[in-house]
Amino acid sequence: MRRLSAGFSVLAVLSLAGCQSIFEQSYQANVAPSSSPQIVKEVQKDDPRAQMGAREHPRILASYGGEYHDAKTERLVAKIAGALTAVSENPQQSYRITILNSPNINAFALPGGYLYVTRGLLALANDASEVAAVLSHEMAHVTANHGIERQRREEAEVIASRVVAEVLSSDLAGKQALARGKMRLAAFSRQQELQADTIGVRSLGEAGYDPYAAARFLDSMAAYQHYNSSDPNADQSMDFLSSHPSTPQRVELARDHARAFGPEGSTGDRGRDYFLDGIDGLLYGDSPQEGYVRGHTFLHTGLGIRFDVPEGFQIDNKVEAVMATGPGDIAVRFDGVADTTSRSLTNYISSGWVTGLLPDTIRAIKIDGMDAATARASADRWDFDVTVVRLGDQIFRFLTAVPKGSDQLEPTANVLRSTFRRITPEEAKSLKPLRVRVVTVGPSDTLATLSARMMGTDRKLELFKVLNALPAGQSPAVGSRVKIISE
Numbered sequence: 001m002r003r004l005s006a007g008f009s010v011l012a013v014l015s016l017a018g019c020q021s022i023f024e025q026s027y028q029a030n031v032a033p034s035s036s037p038q039i040v041k042e043v044q045k046d047d048p049r050a051q052m053g054a055r056e057h058p059r060i061l062a063s064y065g066g067e068y069h070d071a072k073t074e075r076l077v078a079k080i081a082g083a084l085t086a087v088s089e090n091p092q093q094s095y096r097i098t099i100l101n102s103p104n105i106n107a108f109a110l111p112g113g114y115l116y117v118t119r120g121l122l123a124l125a126n127d128a129s130e131v132a133a134v135l136s137h138e139m140a141h142v143t144a145n146h147g148i149e150r151q152r153r154e155e156a157e158v159i160a161s162r163v164v165a166e167v168l169s170s171d172l173a174g175k176q177a178l179a180r181g182k183m184r185l186a187a188f189s190r191q192q193e194l195q196a197d198t199i200g201v202r203s204l205g206e207a208g209y210d211p212y213a214a215a216r217f218l219d220s221m222a223a224y225q226h227y228n229s230s231d232p233n234a235d236q237s238m239d240f241l242s243s244h245p246s247t248p249q250r251v252e253l254a255r256d257h258a259r260a261f262g263p264e265g266s267t268g269d270r271g272r273d274y275f276l277d278g279i280d281g282l283l284y285g286d287s288p289q290e291g292y293v294r295g296h297t298f299l300h301t302g303l304g305i306r307f308d309v310p311e312g313f314q315i316d317n318k319v320e321a322v323m324a325t326g327p328g329d330i331a332v333r334f335d336g337v338a339d340t341t342s343r344s345l346t347n348y349i350s351s352g353w354v355t356g357l358l359p360d361t362i363r364a365i366k367i368d369g370m371d372a373a374t375a376r377a378s379a380d381r382w383d384f385d386v387t388v389v390r391l392g393d394q395i396f397r398f399l400t401a402v403p404k405g406s407d408q409l410e411p412t413a414n415v416l417r418s419t420f421r422r423i424t425p426e427e428a429k430s431l432k433p434l435r436v437r438v439v440t441v442g443p444s445d446t447l448a449t450l451s452a453r454m455m456g457t458d459r460k461l462e463l464f465k466v467l468n469a470l471p472a473g474q475s476p477a478v479g480s481r482v483k484i485i486s487e
Contacts, residue, residue, distance in 0.1 A: 053112030076278030128271025210268035
């Protein structure tokens, strides 16, 4: 179950992440991969560095929602990887490619030939050459032994302590923080990224793909990052651009490498049609196990509950909790914990887990016929409403935070309380996950009509243009195929 962090540190939720500076380093165009790449089968079993890929694989799966299984999509990714392996400087290198069941936009590699790509990245890509660009970049890290070089900088006892801490940690939020630390550990140096770009674009062109796809997809990822930037709570630490920054220099260098194969638009196969066939029906956004966001409503069939947030709020279904943000710096957090004591909910609120609690405000209430309780709290510059509801052996918890002096605390909390209820069997049966659907543009279709078919977002036109890499002022041509998001 989702758990609240100690003391309800909602201020961290409301704060904006600082910008990360990217310092340009000297660039070498004549880099080459290692002539003797290390893979798990070729090294001593007691070498902790060489075993990193095998050891980290299950933790990567746990951090990114496990494997995504779809035979059609798996064949697509295998086809792309196979074409790249055939032209690799080390075609004997074996790879284990995993599609991760995550909406994050990410791909990465571990020593031993472990490659990962998220279904979120596949949904953002528009052709096979763009996915090939990402995979060739990550394969370059493996053949160049970047993972081994990076790991040599880490002391074995430091790694061991992190492994022990992660194994012993039972707090989900703590595990996620450790996972993000692992991702930072897995980040390559700026120079290694540029080396992988060089090798990757060369492999891309030699495999017969459009070599300009690398620069094109970097632009798409930057556009998606901009789309998400309007949500200050969006956790982008698990996304590709957090460790693969799309600087103008990097994009231009990727185009420079591609020009060795010919002018843009005149060389290489994009593989758009078979790529779109391969991702048609791809799961998009949250998996059913994490619940559904539909406009201003959150629904979870497994938990059997639903609630609404006020108009103008945006819901973000995070790993550790459901977050919602609204105008005027208002934030809402929802999660649930196991009810192990069956004590009264008024006693539960006052048991010490709420910082700044105002005891005189605690009162018992009923919500949709269920036992509930509510209270107020105050800390620093914020006022809070805390509402808890018991359903079976679970306690569901709402925290609403507003700046001190705001008159929106009670109205916001009232929307949550008045709309929280059990979902009916009919509602549960009708809920379906969102998927990527590939449609052909008809003679009467416009940007407006196509984007109106998008589901799961209030910013339909903006997301439609990002997912289809449409420049400003451009509409898809009649007869072309585009992606929409629907059930």
